[in-house]
Amino acid sequence: xxxxxxxxxxxxxxxAYGTPLLLGTLGEIYAERSGVLNxxxxxxxxxxxxxxxxxxxITGNPWKGILVGAIVGGVFSLVHAFASVTLKANQVVSGxxxxxxxxxxxxxxxxxxxxxxxxxxISKITxxxxxxxxxxxxxxFEGQNLIVYMTILLVPLLWYILxxxxxGITIRSVGESPATADSLGxxxxxxxYVCVFIGGILAxxxxxxxxxAYRPAWTEGMTAGMGWIxxxxxxxxxxxxxxGMLGAYLFAAxxxxxxxxxxxxxxxxxKAMPYAFAILVLIFVSRGTLQKRMGAPAALGLxxxxxxx
Amino acid sequence: xxxxxxxxxxxxxxVKRFPGVVANDGxxxxxxxxxxxxxxxxxxxxxxxxxxxLYGLYRPEEGEIIxxxxxxHMTSPRxxxxxxxxxxxQHFRLVPTLxxxxxxxxxxxxxxxxxxNFRKTREKISxxxxxxxxPVDLQAKIWQLAVGQQQRVEILKALYREVDILIMDEPxxxxxxxxxxxxxxxxxxLVDDGLTIIFITxxxxxxxxxxxxxxxxxxxxxxxxxxxxxxxxxxxxxxxxGREVVxxxxxxxxxRREKFLEVNDLYALNxxxxxxxxxxxxxxxxxxxLGVAGVSGNGQHELAxxxxxxxxxxxxxxxxxxxxxxxxxxxxxxxxxxxxxxxxRIRMGIVPSLSICxxxxxxxxxxxxxxxxxxxxxxxxxxNTRRAxxxxxxxxxxxxxxxxxxSGGNIQKVVLARELSEDPILIIAVHPTYGLDIGATEQVRxxxxxxxxxxxxxxxxxxxxEEIMTLSDRIMVLFxxxxxxxxxxxxxxxEEIGLMMAGTRxxxxxx
Numbered sequence: 022x023x024x025x026x027x028x029x030x031x032x033x034x035x036x037a038y039g040t041p042l043l044l045g046t047l048g049e050i051y052a053e054r055s056g057v058l059n060x061x062x063x064x065x066x067x068x069x070x071x072x073x074x075x076x077x078x079i080t081g082n083p084w085k086g087i088l089v090g091a092i093v094g095g096v097f098s099l100v101h102a103f104a105s106v107t108l109k110a111n112q113v114v115s116g117x118x119x120x121x122x123x124x125x126x127x128x129x130x131x132x133x134x135x136x137x138x139x140x141x142x143i144s145k146i147t148x149x150x151x152x153x154x155x156x157x158x159x160x161x162f163e164g165q166n167l168i169v170y171m172t173i174l175l176v177p178l179l180w181y182i183l184x185x186x187x188x189g190i191t192i193r194s195v196g197e198s199p200a201t202a203d204s205l206g207x208x209x210x211x212x213x214y215v216c217v218f219i220g221g222i223l224a225x226x227x228x229x230x231x232x233x234a235y236r237p238a239w240t241e242g243m244t245a246g247m248g249w250i251x252x253x254x255x256x257x258x259x260x261x262x263x264x265g266m267l268g269a270y271l272f273a274a275x276x277x278x279x280x281x282x283x284x285x286x287x288x289x290x291x292k293a294m295p296y297a298f299a300i301l302v303l304i305f306v307s308r309g310t311l312q313k314r315m316g317a318p319a320a321l322g323l324x325x326x327x328x329x330x
Numbered sequence: 331x332x333x334x335x336x337x338x339x340x341x342x343x344x345v346k347r348f349p350g351v352v353a354n355d356g357x358x359x360x361x362x363x364x365x366x367x368x369x370x371x372x373x374x375x376x377x378x379x380x381x382x383x384l385y386g387l388y389r390p391e392e393g394e395i396i397x398x399x400x401x402x403h404m405t406s407p408r409x410x411x412x413x414x415x416x417x418x419x420q421h422f423r424l425v426p427t428l429x430x431x432x433x434x435x436x437x438x439x440x441x442x443x444x445x446x447n448f449r450k451t452r453e454k455i456s457x458x459x460x461x462x463x464x465p466v467d468l469q470a471k472i473w474q475l476a477v478g479q480q481q482r483v484e485i486l487k488a489l490y491r492e493v494d495i496l497i498m499d500e501p502x503x504x505x506x507x508x509x510x511x512x513x514x515x516x517x518x519x520l521v522d523d524g525l526t527i528i529f530i531t532x533x534x535x536x537x538x539x540x541x542x543x544x545x546x547x548x549x550x551x552x553x554x555x556x557x558x559x560x561x562x563x564x565x566x567x568x569x570x571x572g573r574e575v576v577x578x579x580x581x582x583x584x585x586r587r588e589k590f591l592e593v594n595d596l597y598a599l600n601x602x603x604x605x606x607x608x609x610x611x612x613x614x615x616x617x618x619x620l621g622v623a624g625v626s627g628n629g630q631h632e633l634a635x636x637x638x639x640x641x642x643x644x645x646x647x648x649x650x651x652x653x654x655x656x657x658x659x660x661x662x663x664x665x666x667x668x669x670x671x672x673x674x675r676i677r678m679g680i681v682p683s684l685s686i687c688x689x690x691x692x693x694x695x696x697x698x699x700x701x702x703x704x705x706x707x708x709x710x711x712x713x714n715t716r717r718a719x720x721x722x723x724x725x726x727x728x729x730x731x732x733x734x735x736x737s738g739g740n741i742q743k744v745v746l747a748r749e750l751s752e753d754p755i756l757i758i759a760v761h762p763t764y765g766l767d768i769g770a771t772e773q774v775r776x777x778x779x780x781x782x783x784x785x786x787x788x789x790x791x792x793x794x795x796e797e798i799m800t801l802s803d804r805i806m807v808l809f810x811x812x813x814x815x816x817x818x819x820x821x822x823x824x825e826e827i828g829l830m831m832a833g834t835r836x837x838x839x840x841x
Contacts, residue, residue: 187439187446190432194425201423204387205437205487206408316427328387 025156031277032160037235039273040172041066041227045251046258046265047172047179048223052098054183054260055216056196056320060116061101063248064123065221069094069228071127074134074239081140087168087229094225095218097123102217106210109324124242134239143168143234168230173266180262192216196318199325209325224248250295253302259316272298337396338363338495338526339384344393346379353379354390355550361495366517366527368537368558370570371547373738373765377530378420380547381497384528385417386410416488417497420530422480426473430466431455434487458489462519477625478509485516496520499530503793504626507828514540532570534563546570571768579772581779584803587616589651590787591637591756596646598632606632608811609646616755619778619788621802621819623795625831629811630791631673634760637789638670639663650756664693669754671745673761673791675738679745682734686726687715689733690748718747723773739770746777757781757788763797775801795824809833 045062052059073090077083097119104115145164152162183189194202195212203209227247232239254272258265272295279291339361346354354376361367369377382388384395386404395402397413404410410417424433435451452468459465464482472480481501488496498517502510517527517540529540537544538558546553546569553569568574591614600606607629614620624630635641637648639660647656650666664670672678680689691700691711699710715729722743726736733744742762750757759778763771778801782788792798798805798819805822807814807830815836817826830836 185445187435190428190436190446194428194436197425197427198423201425201433202437204385204407204417204419204423206406206411207437319426328382 029156029159031274031281033164034277035270035274036160036165036169038277039270040169041230041235041247042250042254042273043172043176043266043269044223044227044230045248046254046269047175047262048220048227049251049255050258050260050262050265051179051183051192051216051223052220053255053321054196054318055192055213056199056318056323056325057102057105057213057217058112058116058322059098059101059105059119059217059220060113060252061098061119061123061248062220062224062251063244063246064120065094065097065224066123066228066231066244066248066251067127067242068097068123069225070232070243071131071134071228071239072225073229074139074232077139077141077233078134078137083139083141083143083233086233087143087226090229090233091222091226094228095222098217098221098224099214101221102214105324106213106217109326112322112324120248128241131239131241135241137239139233139237142237166234168226168234176262176266183262193318196320199320199323203325203327224251227251246296246299249299253299256315256317257302260318336362338398339528340396341380341384342394342396344380344383344395345391346376346383346388347391352550354383354393356392357547357550357552359545359552360555361526361528362543363526364521364524365542366521366529366540368541368544369528369530369547370532370534370537370544370566372532372570372767374549374767375532375547375570376550377532377547378499381417381499381528381530384410385415385497411491411493414492414494415497416491416493416495418481418484418488418499418501420499420501420503422484424472424480424483427471429469429471430475430483431468433472433483434490438491455486455490458486462489462516464516477504477627478506478512481505481513489520493525495526495528497528497530500532501529502531502533502536506625506831507795507824508832510536534566534570537566538563548572579775579779579800581800582783585617585785586803587785589613590616591789592649593637594647594649596633596636596648597644598629598636598641599644600632605644606811607636607643610808610811610813611646612806612813612816614756614787614789616787617782617785618803619782619790619801620816621798621805622789622791622808623798623805623827623831624793624808626793628808628831630760630808632811633808634670634673634758634789634791637663637758638668667752667754667756669749669752669757671742671749671757671759671762673764675742675745676734680733680741683732685730686719686724686733686736686744687711687729689744690715690718690751693748694752714751718744718751721751722747722777737770739766739773742766742770742774746774750777750781753784754781754786757786758791759788760791761793762790763792763794795827799824807831807836 045066049059049062069090072093073086076089077086101115101119104110105112143166145166147164148162152158183192191207191212195207195209199209228244231243250272254265254268257268276295279294283291337360341357341359343356343358344354345356357376357380359380371377379388383390384404386406386409395404402413431448431452434455455468464486466479466482466486472483501513505513521527531537541558543555543557544566545555546566548570593610593612596607596610597605598607610633622630632641636643639658639662642657647654649655655663655666676682691714695701695706700707712729718724719726724740724743724747726740733741762778763774766774778788790798790801799822802819804816805819805827806816807827809831810833814830814834817836
């Protein structure tokens with residue numbers, strides 16, 4: 022294998038592996054920008070993966086599967102929204118429960134589904150013409166699927182909404198200072214519900230991509246900690262969709278490199294790397310002062326009650 | 331007398347209860363159209379609660395709100411804004427990371443669709459700013475602005491929404507004396523233009539200076555409504571406190587002793603990682619009180635934290651009686667007889683759910699006579715509490731109740747008793763009387779003066795200029811983390827201090 026092929030496959034695989042990470046990160050950025058920390062990403066992803074897989078199996082249409090995955094992820098996220106926004110519960114506890122609930126439910130219902138073949142999957146496409154560009158062509162325009170491109174297009178869109186529209190200002194003000202937003206007549210609870218829901222939809226989509234497009238199969242716990250990577254990437258991205266994209270693909274590339282280094286390094290150690298990365302990022306930023314310096318939404322994780330300073 | 335048509339607002343029998351307190355106990359308030367109406371009362375009298383009811387933040391249990399003769403239900407701030415009522419809260423409602431114009435249009439449907447049309451809004455904001463003399467940089471982020479400018483943004487925000495009634499909650503507490511005068515001029519212009527303003531305050535001077543009429547509240551009840559021209563400060567003070575008030579603070583001439591504290595070129599970062607102290611140097615002698623004046627957020631907070639070991643300094647040295655204590659731990663500094671009366675007494679001064687007894691020994695439970703080995707000596711601890719309650723006139727139903735159930739004044743006295751019982755050589759007191767009623771304030775001040783008499787060195791950080799002027803021997807002014815100058819409190823000019831608080835260096839001789 023020549024070095025050129027090696028680089029092309031590595032980067033092309035990174036793009037494919039980075040897509041679910043990016044989807045999840047974009048969703049979590051929106052949730053956290055509105056002030057809701059959702060540690061349930063892993064749970065929402067696996068629910069999305071499971072429902073997308075079964076829907077595709079039954080209907081034979083992978084797009085229907087992806088759609089159902091996204092909806093299930095969104096609906097599932099409302100459990101967290103209800104607990105943390107309406108009931109004002111501790112967001113860490115509620116998010117963790119969501120993850121455990123998702124892993125448990127999908128594991129239970131998914132028992133008979135392991136190893137079943139999918140009748141159809143989301144096809145890989147090659148954009149003729151563009152794929153002829155040396156180096157970039159085979160990385161970006163050969164053998165990727167539509168979701169990969171949709172995800173990339175989401176980045177400027179979500180960035181624009183967050184920083185250049187009234188909706189974005191509303192979301193950010195709710196995450197920075199809910200009391201201010203409330204005193205100007207903004208419905209803090211509604212904004213937070215919507216943002217958590219967006220996060221759920223994107224996490225569900227991400228899961229669906231995994232089970233229907235990336236590796237068309239169902240295995241229990243197949244998200245394998247990606248939800249936690251998403252949490253770390255959100256912080257790593259300074260809550261900005263554009264940095265989120267950089268982070269997701271960078272991480273995917275590192276992951277893939279590690280995968281290729283199995284010849285030299287013990288695979289167990291390499292498998293632990295992503296988690297070590299997530300833990301490191303979380304330790305690094307969970308110090309309150311550091312979070313403030315990094316520009317975390319000031320009201321992140323804090324339930325809002327009118328009239329309490 | 332005016333008929334009801336002359337009233338912009340009528341509140342009838344407003345009752346608002348919180349667990350354990352009746353914050354508003356059937357309050358009536360009538361505000362005439364086009365007047366500045368002061369709402370006067372001590373902390374906890376129910377002023378803010380009443381205005382939050384009017385602004386739709388609280389739902390009252392009983393009572394009626396009548397606007398321009400019409401009974402209305404104020405269900406949310408949005409409803410209040412729809413009725414053209416605006417409120418400038420004591421703690422500003424601004425999003426620090428957003429720009430001025432973004433803050434002003436937040437929550438409004440300006441522009442087309444989800445996109446914003448800043449050109450049109452900018453014109454309107456500039457027009458308002460020019461008309462009322464409220465200049466501000468529209469593109470600046472809120473966190474970059476000084477507090478006085480932030481308040482301007484708050485007022486602009488309300489005017490942009492075309493309010494008829496503007497509620498200002500203690501608007502002067504964060505301003506320099508000059509800024510206060512400016513604010514009063516602005517408010518006059520607004521009233522001349524037909525606005526009605528409700529002005530919450532506990533300062534008598536402000537009532538006399540700015541208002542047309544004044545309503546006094548005490549312990550959640552309406553006491554009186556008077557025309558300002560027909561009343562005076564002693565009358566208002568008596569109505570506010572409920573008894574004769576004599577300001578009888580006795581301060582003996584200074585007996586300066588040797589140098590206790592020396593601070594050399596001190597630098598420190600704030601929580602956001604920005605420089606909060608830039609080369610602060612000063613000396614503090616036994617038997618004197620050094621007041622630290624400044625608009626809040628100019629490094630006072632960080633200075634207190636560095637001196638008590640709660641925050642590491644970035645550069646510079648601190649000496650206590652010639653012994654270096656730079657970046658020592660809190661316990662090490664404690665053991666050198668440094669007392670700390672923190673700004674947030676509930677969060678940092680006490681353990682709210684522990685008893686008075688336990689709170690009183692927090693600094694010394696590890697030593698005899700309060701403990702022997704692993705065991706506490708309850709008899710000694712109770713005796714200690716008995717003494718403290720007697721010495722500091724703490725009013726408590728029992729020794730064992732959680733300290734959080736005491737009133738603010740009594741909580742502060744518990745803190746003082748704990749911190750001062752060991753005869754400290756250095757006292758760092760931050761806003762020691764903030765939020766206390768007049769009686770408790772007086773007591774706390776007397777206690778601090780007694781410590782001065784005993785020979786302790788006191789660093790008094792306060793936003794209450796009057797407090798600094800009455801207690802201090804010298805006054806140091808901080809601005810943007812720098813010392814603007816240190817001057818003698820005797821004969822100090824409040825105008826001069828105001829200028830220094832706004833960033834002018836002291837021109838007189840340094841002390």
